[in-house]
Amino acid sequence: MSNNVGVMIVSHSLAVASGTAEMVRQIGGDNIPISFAGGNTDGGLGTDVEVILKGLQEIWTEAGIVVLYDLGSAEMSSEAAIEMLPEYQQKKIKICEAPLVEGAILAGVESCGGGHLEQVTSVAEKKQVGIDKISNSIESHRVTIAHPIGMHARPAVKFTQLAKSFEANVQVKLEEQIVWVDAKSIVRVMGLKARHGKVLNLRATGCDAAEAVKKLIVLVDTNFGE
Amino acid sequence: MINIHSMKAQCINLLITGTATCIEEHRELLTELDSKIGDADHGINMLRGFQAILAISPELSELNFGEALKKAGMTMLMKVGGASGPLYGSLLIGMSKATPQEEINLKEFVVMLEKGVDDVKKRGKSDVGEKTMLDVLVPVSLQLKEDANNFTDKEQLIKNIIQQAEKGLEATRLMQATKGRASFLGERSIGHLDPGAMSICLLIKTICNIINSKKECT
Numbered sequence: 001m002s003n004n005v006g007v008m009i010v011s012h013s014l015a016v017a018s019g020t021a022e023m024v025r026q027i028g029g030d031n032i033p034i035s036f037a038g039g040n041t042d043g044g045l046g047t048d049v050e051v052i053l054k055g056l057q058e059i060w061t062e063a064g065i066v067v068l069y070d071l072g073s074a075e076m077s078s079e080a081a082i083e084m085l086p087e088y089q090q091k092k093i094k095i096c097e098a099p100l101v102e103g104a105i106l107a108g109v110e111s112c113g114g115g116h117l118e119q120v121t122s123v124a125e126k127k128q129v130g131i132d133k134i135s136n137s138i139e140s141h142r143v144t145i146a147h148p149i150g151m152h153a154r155p156a157v158k159f160t161q162l163a164k165s166f167e168a169n170v171q172v173k174l175e176e177q178i179v180w181v182d183a184k185s186i187v188r189v190m191g192l193k194a195r196h197g198k199v200l201n202l203r204a205t206g207c208d209a210a211e212a213v214k215k216l217i218v219l220v221d222t223n224f225g226e
Numbered sequence: 227m228i229n230i231h232s233m234k235a236q237c238i239n240l241l242i243t244g245t246a247t248c249i250e251e252h253r254e255l256l257t258e259l260d261s262k263i264g265d266a267d268h269g270i271n272m273l274r275g276f277q278a279i280l281a282i283s284p285e286l287s288e289l290n291f292g293e294a295l296k297k298a299g300m301t302m303l304m305k306v307g308g309a310s311g312p313l314y315g316s317l318l319i320g321m322s323k324a325t326p327q328e329e330i331n332l333k334e335f336v337v338m339l340e341k342g343v344d345d346v347k348k349r350g351k352s353d354v355g356e357k358t359m360l361d362v363l364v365p366v367s368l369q370l371k372e373d374a375n376n377f378t379d380k381e382q383l384i385k386n387i388i389q390q391a392e393k394g395l396e397a398t399r400l401m402q403a404t405k406g407r408a409s410f411l412g413e414r415s416i417g418h419l420d421p422g423a424m425s426i427c428l429l430i431k432t433i434c435n436i437i438n439s440k441k442e443c444t
Contacts (some may be wrong), residue, residue, distance in 0.1 A: 040307025042274065045269065049304050049311070072406045073309035076349055080303055080312045149355055152404045153412065192353065 005111040005120045006033035006059035008093075009104055010052055010069040010078050012045045014038035019102050027105065028112035033059035047077035058091065059090055060085075063094030064117035066106075066124060068104040092117060096124045097191060134171055134180065140203045141213050142175065147223045150195035155224035160189050162219055168206030170216070176197040183216065197220060235287040236436060236442040238294050241433060242283045246276040248432040249425070259421040263408040268421040271308040273428030278305040292325030309406055310422060312349050313359065332374045339367045355414060357401040357408060359422035360396035366430060384434045395419060395427040 007024055011017040019040030024034055032218035040046025056065060069079050075095060082093050094117060096103050107124035115123065147155055163170045163183040170183035174192055176199075181188035183202070194200060200220060204212050219225070237352050241271045249256075249272045257269030259265045279286070286294045299318030303311050321342035342377045344364045347353055367389040373383045396419070403415035 001417070032336075038269075041305055042307070045265070046271070046307030047311075048307055073312065076309060076312035079349070080315065132437075149353065152356070153402055153409070 002031050002033060003061055003063050004028075004032055004109070004114060005063045005117050006035070006061060007104055007107050007111060008037075008052070008055055008059065008065050008067045008078075009034070009036040009100070010047060010067060010074045011036070011038045011071055011100060012047060012074060014043070014099070015068065020101050023101065025110035026103050027108045031112045032108050033061060033065075034108070035059045048072045049077045049081045049084075052078055052081035056081060056085060056089075060089060062092070064094070066101050066107045067093060067095045068098060068107065068124065069095065070100045075136035092219065094121045096121055098124045105112065122178065134169060134205050135149050136137075136207055138203045140195050140201045141217060143162070143200050143202065143217045143220045145194055145196055145198050145200060145220060147220075147226065148196050149188040150198065151189065151192065151200075151220075152223075153190065156190045158224045159216065159219060160184055162216055165205040166204075166206070166208045166212035166225060168209040168212040168217075170202065170209075170212050172216075173201050229238040234442070236377055237440070238289075238291070239283060240442055242279055242286065242298075244432050246280040246427050246438045248428055249273055249276045249292055252425075256421050256425055259419055259424055262318045262418045263403060263411055263415045264421060265308075265345065265407050267308050268310060268425065271306045271310050272314075272425055275302045275306040275311060275314065278302075282353055290325075290327065291334075292322045292327070293331060295319070295322035295325060309350075310425070310431050313422070314347055316345040316349040317342040317363070332370075333374070336371045336374045339363075339370060343367050352405045356405045357398045357399065357403040357420045357423070358405055359426040361401070362391050362423045362426045362430065365394045370441045380438070384438050388431055391427045393403040393431045395423045 009017050009020045015038065017036035021034050023038040024032060026057065035058050035138065037048060037051040037055050040049050059065060069075050069078055078095055082090055096107065103124040107120050110120040110123040145151060151159060159182065170190065171180035172183040172192065173180045174194055181192065183189060202213050204217055253269035253273050256272060260266050260268035279298050282301065286297055295318045297395055299315045299322060301316065302318060302338060303315030305311065321338040324338040324341040346360060346363060352358050352359050352360055365385055369386050373386055378386065398420035399418065401411045402413055402417060403411065408415045
C-alpha cells in the first residue's frame with residue numbers, strides 16, 4: 001500500500017459508499033489507501049461503528065486519513081470509531097466538512113499527488129468555499145459571539161440577510177479556522193458552527209465594505225437582536 | 227433519599243427488561259415521530275440497540291454497575307446504526323466513567339448523570355434548546371441534583387423527575403431543530419415532538435417506575 005493519505009468514506013448507504021470509493025479509485029488506483037463503510041449492522045440504511053473502525057485500521061499509515069461522511073450520524077459514528085484508536089493515530093485522522101462525493105474526489109486527487117494531511121483536508125473542504133477570492137491583504141475584523149447558544153439557525157439567517165443587503169463581497173470565518181466562507185450563504189455560515197465565545201473574523205471588499213463589516217459586528221455584538 | 231445501594235444483579239436485569247419492553251411497546255410511536263421530522267428509523271434503531279442489550283443481559287447482570295453501563299453503552303454504539311447509537315452510547319459510557327466501584331448513593335448518581343449528559347453534549351455538539359434528547363436530559367439532571375441537595379423524599383423526587391422529563395419533552399414541540407436530519411426542515415420542524423426527547427423521556431419514566439416499585443432497585 002502507498003504512503004499517501006488515506007481516504008475513508010462513510011455513508012448511510014452501502015451503494016453510495018462503495019460507488020464513491022469506486023470513483024476515487026478511478027482517479028488514484030492503488031496510490032490512494034481507500035476504504036468505505038455504508039449501512040447499519042442489519043444491512044439497512046445507517047452507520048456501523050465497527051465497520052468504520054475496521055476500515056480505518058485497514059488503511060492506516062503514518063500519512064494519516066481523511067474521513068468523508070454524508071449526514072449527521074455518520075459523523076458521530078466516525079468520531080466514535082476514531083476515539084477507539086490509539087491516540088497517536090487519532091491525531092492523524094481528520095473528519096472533513098465537505099460534500100461526500102466531491103470532497104472524496106478532491107481528497108483523492110490531492111492524496112494521489114502526495115499532499116500531506118492538512119493539504120488533503122483543506123483541498124477537500126475548499127470545494128465548499130466557492131466564492132470570489134479576497135486578497136489576504138484586506139484587513140480582517142474580529143468579533144466575539146456573546147449569544148448563549150451561538151450562531152444557530154435564527155441568528156445565522158439574520159446574519160446572512162444583513163450581509164446580503166450590501167453590495168460588498170463579505171467573508172467570515174472562525175478565528176481558529178483557515179478557510180473563509182461567504183457571509184451571504186446560510187449553508188456556509190451555519191456550517192461554521194460558531195458557538196458562544198468563539199471569535200469571528202470578518203472581511204469585505206467593495207463600495208460599502210466598511211459599512212457591511214461595521215453593521216455585521218453590531219449585529220453579533222447585540223446578540224442578533226435576541 | 228433513594229438508596230441505590232442494593233442495585234445488584236436482579237436490579238440490572240429488571241432495568242434491562244423494563245427498558246427493552248418500553249422501547250418495544252413504543253417502537254411505532256418513535257418511528258411515527260421520526261417520520262415527521264427525521265428519517266423514520268428511531269423506533270427500529272432503538273429496538274435493535276435494546277434487543278442487543280437484552281441478549282447479553284445475563285452477562286451484564288454479573289458485572290458491577292459501572293462495567294454494565296459501559297458494556298451496554300458500547301452495545302448501543304455498535305449496534306444501533308443511527309444517531310441514537312453514538313448518543314445513547316455516550317450517555318451510558320459517560321455515566322460509567324463516574325460510577326463508583328461498589329455502591330451508588332444518590333449524590334454519586336447525580337455526578338454519573340452529569341458526566342453522561344456532558345458526553346452527550348460533546349458527541350452531539352449540542353445543548354438544550356436544539357430540539358434533542360438534551361431538552362429532557364438536562365432539566366432532569368438539574369432537578370435530580372437539586373433534590374439530592376435538599377434530601378427530597380423518594381416519592382416526591384420521582385414525581386419531580388417525571389414532571390421535568392415530560393415538561394422537557396413537551397418543550398421540544400415548539401422548538402426549531404438545528405441538529406440532525408430535522409434541521410434540514412428548518413421552521414417546518416416546529417410543531418412536532420422530538421423523537422429522541424420522546425425515547426429518553428419514556429426510558430426515564432420506566433426507570434423511575436422500576437426504582438419506585440421494585441424492592442430490588444430501592
